[in-house]
Amino acid sequence: MTDQPTRTVTRSEDEWRRELTPEEFAVLRRAGTERPYTGEYWDTHTTGVYQCRACGAELFRSDAKFDSHCGWPSFFAPLAEERVRYIRDATLGMERIEVRCAACDSHLGHVFEGEGYDTPTDLRYCINSISMRLVPDDTTVDGDAGSAPAAP
Template sequence: MTSETSGIPSPKVTLTDDQWREKLTPAEFAVLRQAGTEPAGVGEYTDTKTEGVYDCRACGAELFRSSEKFSSHCGWPSFFDPSHSDAVILRPDDSHGMRRVEVLCANCHSHLGHVFTGEGYPTPTDQRYCINSISLKLVPAE
């Protein structure tokens, strides 16, 4: 199923705002459901080196792996690729007077952050998925 207005597939997980508010903290709701941004440098995963999988904090879908995480020194966790090509949805974001590309969880359409290209980081994709820590839940490798 596809949303007629955006061409983006409909989310598999659909909850009302009230249901999301029951499931998420106010800070999580502000970022994940209202496209907010946590302050730079405060997120729990900004500098973590723990091996594992990063899931969507809202729905639990796998999004990123520690093997694609790198230190960008931008104040948020950075990844050069999602764990699977269909794990995230990219859509244009022209808010705040700038052109960016928003990253959404493909499973529940929660806001994760933005992806930037061509910044010169020495990564295989030349991309930086700049993701809010509060949008993620790290499941450490065993």
């Protein structure tokens, strides 16, 4: 993990459309949601850091990811609070808290409280896979230690 300063990424909607796939744009810029159990990371156990797919800001670490069995990647905390921002979301007839990337204001998912998971916090950050890109650690993939190169 790098110590990444907080920065602001500003692009026009046309620039975002050119940079993102239609599916990424629908979720990241229009607050859409991918279908459960279809995203790339819902069942991943690879160690590493999850970055915002739109701007590359580091958002979550795999050591904060847990199996919530909801069909989306779930984390009990962001990498740092200043990496995300929160917005009250009253769409779909319910009160939720939307989670966005603090650097580029892209939609990531929602955070829920009080669901009773056995985690260090009482929070579940339910994040769309398509909103993130996993950068694996060099030494561990899917929970297995990586092998060192053979000595010459």
